[in-house]
Each structure stands twice: as structure tokens, then as C-alpha cells.
Amino acid sequence: MMSGARVLAVWFAPALWLSMPALIVERGPDGLWIALALALAPLIALGAGSPRPASDEAEPVFPVIVLLVAIGVLLWANLTLAGDVAAWLGAPRWQGVAVTAAGGCLLTAWRGGAPLVPALLLAAALALSAPLAEVARAAGVGPIGAWARVAGQTAFRFPSTSPWVTDGRDPRLRGLLVFEEEQRIIAPDGGRLLARTPEGGGVTDVEWMLTPGQSVTLRAGDGLRPNPVPRLRFEPDKRVPGAPASGIDWAAGAPADWPRRAGVLVTLVFGALGLCRAGAPWPTTRATAAVAAGGGLLVLAWAQGWALYSILASPDLFLGGITPERFLALPAMRVDEPVRAALEGLLLAGGMAGFLASSTALRERLGALDRTGGGEIGRDLGLWAGVFTIAALASLWPLDAWSLTLCALGAAGSGLGTTALGSTAAPPGVDTVAGLTGLALFGILTAAAQVLAPGDGLLGAMLAYPALAAVPAACLVSVLGRATTSHRPVRSIRA
Amino acid sequence: MLAVTTRAKAAVLLVLLLVAFPVIAVLPNQVAAIRVAGLSLLWWYGGVIAPVLAGLIAVAWLPDATRPRAR
Numbered sequence: 196m197m198s199g200a201r202v203l204a205v206w207f208a209p210a211l212w213l214s215m216p217a218l219i220v221e222r223g224p225d226g227l228w229i230a231l232a233l234a235l236a237p238l239i240a241l242g243a244g245s246p247r248p249a250s251d252e253a254e255p256v257f258p259v260i261v262l263l264v265a266i267g268v269l270l271w272a273n274l275t276l277a278g279d280v281a282a283w284l285g286a287p288r289w290q291g292v293a294v295t296a297a298g299g300c301l302l303t304a305w306r307g308g309a310p311l312v313p314a315l316l317l318a319a320a321l322a323l324s325a326p327l328a329e330v331a332r333a334a335g336v337g338p339i340g341a342w343a344r345v346a347g348q349t350a351f352r353f354p355s356t357s358p359w360v361t362d363g364r365d366p367r368l369r370g371l372l373v374f375e376e377e378q379r380i381i382a383p384d385g386g387r388l389l390a391r392t393p394e395g396g397g398v399t400d401v402e403w404m405l406t407p408g409q410s411v412t413l414r415a416g417d418g419l420r421p422n423p424v425p426r427l428r429f430e431p432d433k434r435v436p437g438a439p440a441s442g443i444d445w446a447a448g449a450p451a452d453w454p455r456r457a458g459v460l461v462t463l464v465f466g467a468l469g470l471c472r473a474g475a476p477w478p479t480t481r482a483t484a485a486v487a488a489g490g491g492l493l494v495l496a497w498a499q500g501w502a503l504y505s506i507l508a509s510p511d512l513f514l515g516g517i518t519p520e521r522f523l524a525l526p527a528m529r530v531d532e533p534v535r536a537a538l539e540g541l542l543l544a545g546g547m548a549g550f551l552a553s554s555t556a557l558r559e560r561l562g563a564l565d566r567t568g569g570g571e572i573g574r575d576l577g578l579w580a581g582v583f584t585i586a587a588l589a590s591l592w593p594l595d596a597w598s599l600t601l602c603a604l605g606a607a608g609s610g611l612g613t614t615a616l617g618s619t620a621a622p623p624g625v626d627t628v629a630g631l632t633g634l635a636l637f638g639i640l641t642a643a644a645q646v647l648a649p650g651d652g653l654l655g656a657m658l659a660y661p662a663l664a665a666v667p668a669a670c671l672v673s674v675l676g677r678a679t680t681s682h683r684p685v686r687s688i689r690a
Numbered sequence: 691m692l693a694v695t696t697r698a699k700a701a702v703l704l705v706l707l708l709v710a711f712p713v714i715a716v717l718p719n720q721v722a723a724i725r726v727a728g729l730s731l732l733w734w735y736g737g738v739i740a741p742v743l744a745g746l747i748a749v750a751w752l753p754d755a756t757r758p759r760a761r
Contacts, residue, residue: 242701488748
């Protein structure tokens with residue numbers, strides 16, 4: 196029971212489970228598949244060999260370092276998400292980061308925090324379920340009916356109650372936002388508006404300096420570039436720019452990109468192996484498997500329901516990139532203000548409880564690798580205060596929490612994933628050399644992806660998901676190392 | 691020779707459940723888009739059938755064969 200809760204808490208950090216409804220909304224069936232993979236990855240990891248090293252072996256430093264780095268990046272992703280949520284709700288970014296980091300750090304400092312993990316997970320589940328039930332009640336339709344309504348939409352249009360229509364919001368565009376039909380947009384606070392319009396055979400970049408309340412009309416085919424306008428308002432009942440053409444298009448999704456799907460699968464499965472199983476795995480009892488499977492099913496069901504009801508209530512979700520922080524805010528719907536405030540408070544409390552459970556379980560997971568030190572590394576206040584401080588400072592700069600999560604999982608999978616695969620312990624040093632190979636290739640490809648824009652095909656998939664190349668390379672080194680060292684006596688070469 | 695455990699078989703089955711999703715999506719004649727009780731076949735599989743099957747597989751075959759030592 197406790198092991199199952201630990202597996203759930205280590206794996207389902209808020210940056211991961213909040214990405215599930217975001218992926219479903221953004222990519223339709225492709226997103227559903229990734230959400231399914233996220234729910235199944237820890238179960239697949241539980242089925243892996245994960246041998247325990249012999250008790251007389253020297254303690255390997257390499258897995259501890261790799262896991263510490265991966266946990267640091269995961270905390271960074273979660274604190275980035277906390278900053279995004281604060282900014283989305285209108286508070287300064289640093290406040291969200293500081294409050295969340297302080298909570299995580301305090302619980303880490305408390306040695307008796309580990310037994311709280313199941314209670315925190317339960318609190319998160321209850322706090323997140325209540326708003327879903329209310330949204331479903333307000334929609335007046337069950338989940339399957341909600342899917343049918345979304346899939347039956349002829350177009351996704353701004354409702355008159357949308358905050359994008361009533362007050363205006365910062366679109367925080369990451370790329371060009373193309374308009375499907377003519378629309379007048381208003382800048383309530385004024386500012387510099389950047390757009391791109393088709394002219395003849397090419398395109399022209401346009402720039403306007405708007406005074407507060409001034410508007411601009413964009414035609415079909417025009418696009419908004421990332422721009423410094425603090426707020427923009429859109430017309431009600433117009434098509435949401437960036438949304439799928441119709442509900443049928445959303446439900447059918449884009450044609451499958453097989454290399455990228457393989458990249459996602461390798462990153463998630465080996466990331467789960469590295470994070471949950473490498474080194475010192477928890478025993479897999481029936482209760483562990485049942486809790487991990489049941490928890491994963493609940494998270495997936497919540498993500499689907501939240502995604503569907505969110506689209507139904509707020510089709511404007513599609514505007515300007517679908518990001519996880521939007522799913523910790525209640526969709527636009529008619530509820531009394533006290534009820535709305537209570538539900539939004541529950542959502543935030545659920546996210547915070549999930550983060551506290553996750554950070555405590557990750558700390559405990561790292562401590563489990565420290566066998567000779569009795570898990571002291573998991574309770575080293577100086578170390579964890581440093582990790583939280585660095586992660587919090589890095590989170591002040593807005594980045595994509597999902598990309599950071601994938602980076603952490605890719606690094607854990609490339610460095611440690613192969614360690615957990617074998618049915619027997621590898622000869623000394625082999626796992627370290629294999630992990631170093633995988634990690635080096637992962638680092639090179641991650642750096643290359645920043646310079647070269649990932650294109651289509653296998654090479655593009657390897658740049659987008661470096662674990663796709665790094666994990667097989669590490670596996671190959673591991674197999675060769677086991678085969679070579681099994682035929683001759685080995686000197687100790689542990690890192 | 692590698693020993694193939696029940697847990698390993700369960701892990702392979704879980705991977706196959708995942709791989710089946712994109713395979714269903716590319717079936718000819720848009721079979722995946724056929725609606726049954728209001729939901730398309732693809733969404734039935736990814737949202738309901740595969741997760742439930744995964745849960746059953748996990749509970750039935752993932753636990754260790756030997757009882758873990760008490761800590």
C-alpha cells in the first residue's frame with residue numbers, strides 16, 4: 196500500500212498530471228495516447244527486473260548523481276508551473292514560486308514527512324475531484340455526452356462569458372497565431388502590437404502602437420506575432436484562433452508521427468524505470484500494483500474529464516498555446532462567486548498537496564539509494580535547501596514545464612533506465628559506463644536540438660526526444676559490457 | 691539464458707496495449723472514427739478499455755512471485 200503510494204507520488208508530480216488534460220485538449224487522440232502512456236509507464240516500470248546490488252558491493256555514486264539531477268529538474272518543472280499558475284491568476288510570478296518552494300522545502304526538512312505521502316495524495320485527489328464534479332453538474336451532461344458535444348462542434352467560438360472577451364488577457368504567444376476569420380481585437384491597456392499579413396505572394400510584418408482601448412481588425416489569414424501587449428480582448432462568437440477547424444477534426448487528430456511516438460514511449464517508459472526502479476526498488480506486492488494501477492486510472496479519468504468539460508465551458512482554451520497552468524483555473528461557467536472562489540481554492544490546494552507528496556517521495560527515493568549512509572542524503576537539509584533554492588531561482592524565468600519534465604525523464608531514462616532492465620546485477624562498472632554513454636548522448640542531442648530545429652523523420656524525433664537514441668546506445672553498451680566481463684575476471688572500476 | 695518472469699510478460703502486455711492505440715488509429719476505412727454509444731472506437735479504447743485492461747494486468751501479474759522480506 197505504502198509502496199504503491201510512493202510510486203504514484205514519485206511519478207505523478209503536478210507538472211506531469213496537469214500536462215495530461217493540456218495534451219488531450221491540444222492534440223486530441225495523440226494527447227490521449229500520451230496521457231495513457233503516462234498512466235501506464237510506472238506499471239511497466241514495476242514489471243522490469245530491477246536487480247538489487249549485492250550487499251558487499253561498494254555504493255555506486257553515479258545513480259545517486261543522475262537521480263539527484265533528474266529530481267532537481269523535476270522540481271524546477273513544478274516550480275515553473277507554480278510561477279505560471281500565479282501569473283495566470285494575476286499574482287506576481289515570484290510569489291507562486293516562493294510559496295511552493297517554501298512548502299516543499301519545509302516538508303523536506305521535517306524528518307517525519309514521509310508517512311504523510313498517502314494522506315497528501317488522497318487530499319489532492321479529493322480536492323481535484325470536487326471541481327470536476329461541479330463542472331460536470333454545471334454542464335448537465337456525463338463524460339461521454341461531453342465528448343460527443345465537443346466532437347460535434349462545427350467550430351470553436353469565444354463564449355460571451357470568456358475572460359478573453361470581457362476583460363482581456365495576456366495571450367503570451369509562443370509563435371504566430373493565425374486568424375481563421377475577420378476579427379476586431381482590442382488592447383485595453385494599449386501597447387505595441389505585432390502582426391503578419393499575407394501580401395501578394397509573400398508576407399508583411401506590421402507594427403501598431405495602440406493607445407488604451409484602441410482596436411485593430413485582422414482579416415482571415417492574418418497572424419499575431421509574439422508581442423508585448425499586456426492584454427488583448429477578442430470578439431464574442433468569433434472562431435478561436437489556433438483552435439481545430441471543428442470538433443470532428445479535434446476528435447480525429449493529426450496523422451500519426453511514428454518516430455515521435457516512439458520517442459515519447461521510450462522517454463516515458465525508461466524515465467519511469469530510472470525514476471521508480473533503478474538502484475533500490477520498492478517491493479512489488481499486489482497492494483503496490485493495485486494502488487499504482489488504480490491511482491493511474493483515476494488520474495487518467497480526471498484528466499479526460501477535466502479536458503472535455505474545460506473545452507465545453509471554455510473553447511478559448513485553444514488560444515495561444517495550451518499550457519498546464521490554465522487547468523488549475525476553473526473554466527468560465529455560471530457559478531456564484533463564493534462557490535467559484537472555493538472551487539478555485541480547492542484546485543490550488545490539490546496542486547499544492549500533489550507537489551508536497553511528490554517532493555517528499557522524490558527525496559525519499561533518493562535516500563533509498565544511499566544504503567551505506569542509511570538514507571542520510573534524503574534528509575540532508577543543506578543539500579535539499581540548495582536544490583530547492585536553485586530550482587526556485589531558475590523557475591523565475593518562464594519555461595515550458597512539460598519540456599522540463601520530459602528533459603528530467605529523458606536524463607533519468609538515459610542514465611539509469613538500462614540499470615533497471617536486467618534480470619541480474621551487472622558486473623561492477625558496466626552500468627556506470629552504459630549510463631555515462633546514454634547520458635552523454637542525451638546531452639549532445641539536447642544541445643543540438645537548441646541549435647537545429649527538430650524536423651520530421653527519425654532524426655527530428657531523436658532531436659525532439661533524445662532518449663530515443665540515448666537509451667538504445669546505453670543498452671548496447673550494457674549488453675556488450677555484460678558479455679565481455681562475463682568471460683574474464685573483472686577489476687573494480689566503480690565510479 | 692534470460693529468465694522470462696510473469697512480471698516481464700505483464701510489462702510486455704502493457705507496452706502492447708499502448709502500441710495498439712496508434713495501430714487502431716490507422717486502420718482502413720476510418721474504423722477508429724466509428725461511434726459506439728456516443729464515443730468513437732479510438733477514444734473508447736484509449737480512454738476506457740486500455741486503462742481498465744492495464745489495471746487488470748497489473749493487479750494479476752505484476753506482483754512479485756515471492757513474498758518480500760519485512761523491513
